[in-house]
Amino acid sequence: MAALSATGRRRATLGGLVRRPETGSLLGFVVVYVFFAVLGGAVFLGAPGWSSWLNIAAEVGIIALPVGLLMIAGEFDLSVGSVVPAASMMTAMLGGHYEMPALVAILGGLAVGLVVGWVNGLLVTRTTIPSLIVTIGVMFAVMGLTLGFAVLIKGSTSVSYVPDPLTKSLLGRFINGMFNVSILWWAGFVAAFYYFLHVSPLGNWVFALGGDAESARNAGVPTTKLSIGLFMMSGFAAAFVGVAQVMTYQTAQVAGGQSFIFNSIMCVVIGGVLLTGGAGSIVGIVLGTMTFAVVNQGIFFAALDPNIGSIIIGVLLLIAVLSNDIFRALALSYATRKK
Amino acid sequence: MSAQPAIIELQNVDKSFGPIDVLMDISLKVHAGEVLCLLGDNGAGKSTLIKTLCGVYTPTRGKMLMDGKEVHFARPRDAQEAGISTVHQFGGTFPLMSIGRSFFVGVEPTKGWGPFKRFDRKTANAIAVQAVQDFGITRIDDGDRLVGGLSGGERQSLAIARAVHFGARVLILDEPTAALGVKQASHVLRIVNEAKKRGLAVIFITHQVMHALAVGDHFAVLIRGRLAANFMKGEKSREEITDLMAGGEDMATLEAQIAGADTELHSPAHARAAAKP
Numbered sequence: 039m040a041a042l043s044a045t046g047r048r049r050a051t052l053g054g055l056v057r058r059p060e061t062g063s064l065l066g067f068v069v070v071y072v073f074f075a076v077l078g079g080a081v082f083l084g085a086p087g088w089s090s091w092l093n094i095a096a097e098v099g100i101i102a103l104p105v106g107l108l109m110i111a112g113e114f115d116l117s118v119g120s121v122v123p124a125a126s127m128m129t130a131m132l133g134g135h136y137e138m139p140a141l142v143a144i145l146g147g148l149a150v151g152l153v154v155g156w157v158n159g160l161l162v163t164r165t166t167i168p169s170l171i172v173t174i175g176v177m178f179a180v181m182g183l184t185l186g187f188a189v190l191i192k193g194s195t196s197v198s199y200v201p202d203p204l205t206k207s208l209l210g211r212f213i214n215g216m217f218n219v220s221i222l223w224w225a226g227f228v229a230a231f232y233y234f235l236h237v238s239p240l241g242n243w244v245f246a247l248g249g250d251a252e253s254a255r256n257a258g259v260p261t262t263k264l265s266i267g268l269f270m271m272s273g274f275a276a277a278f279v280g281v282a283q284v285m286t287y288q289t290a291q292v293a294g295g296q297s298f299i300f301n302s303i304m305c306v307v308i309g310g311v312l313l314t315g316g317a318g319s320i321v322g323i324v325l326g327t328m329t330f331a332v333v334n335q336g337i338f339f340a341a342l343d344p345n346i347g348s349i350i351i352g353v354l355l356l357i358a359v360l361s362n363d364i365f366r367a368l369a370l371s372y373a374t375r376k377k
Numbered sequence: 378m379s380a381q382p383a384i385i386e387l388q389n390v391d392k393s394f395g396p397i398d399v400l401m402d403i404s405l406k407v408h409a410g411e412v413l414c415l416l417g418d419n420g421a422g423k424s425t426l427i428k429t430l431c432g433v434y435t436p437t438r439g440k441m442l443m444d445g446k447e448v449h450f451a452r453p454r455d456a457q458e459a460g461i462s463t464v465h466q467f468g469g470t471f472p473l474m475s476i477g478r479s480f481f482v483g484v485e486p487t488k489g490w491g492p493f494k495r496f497d498r499k500t501a502n503a504i505a506v507q508a509v510q511d512f513g514i515t516r517i518d519d520g521d522r523l524v525g526g527l528s529g530g531e532r533q534s535l536a537i538a539r540a541v542h543f544g545a546r547v548l549i550l551d552e553p554t555a556a557l558g559v560k561q562a563s564h565v566l567r568i569v570n571e572a573k574k575r576g577l578a579v580i581f582i583t584h585q586v587m588h589a590l591a592v593g594d595h596f597a598v599l600i601r602g603r604l605a606a607n608f609m610k611g612e613k614s615r616e617e618i619t620d621l622m623a624g625g626e627d628m629a630t631l632e633a634q635i636a637g638a639d640t641e642l643h644s645p646a647h648a649r650a651a652a653k654p
Binding site: 239241317 | 457465472474485487523
């Protein structure tokens, strides 16, 4: 018996690497980075290259984390696309138009995200409408409200706001003139989400909810509260990005968050999260985000046609889903082949 | 039986949904260390009865007793806390979670303190593996393995071991052997037997006579919401049980009807008349 469990353990560590859900994402990232490093050369490998893709990664990455969590829990959130501009508009309105203190403006912006997330969560848990549809509906509603209020109050689709130096340096500064301070915030979000999903006992509930909602409920997981909480997280994260955008660019636009919808989902899927829920990891989502950002910015450094970038991202997405399926099959068959 | 009150008892329980009576006058007792096989066709009210027992529905009329005392379950959680656990055909486990994590969903063991509680993977894995091995499934020895990699029988066993570990006194098994092969089903039956030996009251729902006869002490047959038969092991022959499970008299009537319809179909006048709405 002792010998048996010893071999079992050794095989577990050996198979462990392949079994990890982020293995595919890591391979993808390395391949893509090397490809653009060869084409982009020293500039891409240096600070300009790193800052350009990290800036992109930070913005979409902050949103991709909770979107990924929701996907693990078996839900989609497309409303992030309109929460970003809605939150920036709220912040710019409060701070710029009404000249309220920066803190109030920021809290106001973040509150928009929390409220939208709460509404999403309520609609998804109280009705049987799939979250994909609910959040599309909410996205359009929020988009309309943002435009409506902006025109009503300001008579314009853009509002400017010049933040005080402290706020600017916390949320909208470029370190060394290149690295957006959002990168640090992203790192903080990653740490917080990593703790939530993989370390704290609550993470188990997220996986269980996505794996089998009915069984999770039977096991005593408060699934309704959990879903609403997750939607509020994604609303908050999207709002945070919106607020940071105002601080960075000193203006809020009514439109301009739509790219986050597909980009965040792509980062998450490239990162190995199962579309149907139940599996995924924060490390994977971060790797997926980095891969996406490297392709997104590498195109310019490699002097390739930007359209090729879209093709690469599309192909990457398909490869990611395929390879994730293969790794997942390996992880499952590992156990059955054991004896 | 013994002087001890039954672990769970239903007294004249009715359940209606609006004007539709689904369960009528159900009285059942299950003692510790006893397996009750609940038999019945689809739509006979088996699921409603299970859901009433595990707190999803509250009885419209009648009483539910545990250890002789009346109980009321407003939510499934209440029933669970009272020690009633349901294991569904496929449910209770999460294919893409590890055995250790899956085992402790909702009641995760933690280490650390305050807001910095951490999921205790090692403890979870060790307890989960131990609990399953205690039930005789020695093939499971690594708590990090994914549940989806286990066979159907092992998954059922894991779910049952989980329920027992968390203090279940009444185990409701909803067709646990329905989708399993012969060997896997015997795994599950052995576990049912083990649970019975440990003094649990088991309510075992099945369509398969062989499985029912293998573990059952007590049999109850539901037909259209009523308890059509309620007898102990040895009181009826295998043929009688088989007959009851197959629908009993209903089956005979059906056979007669089919035979009758057959002759009617041969008469064109009847067929034409029947085709008219």
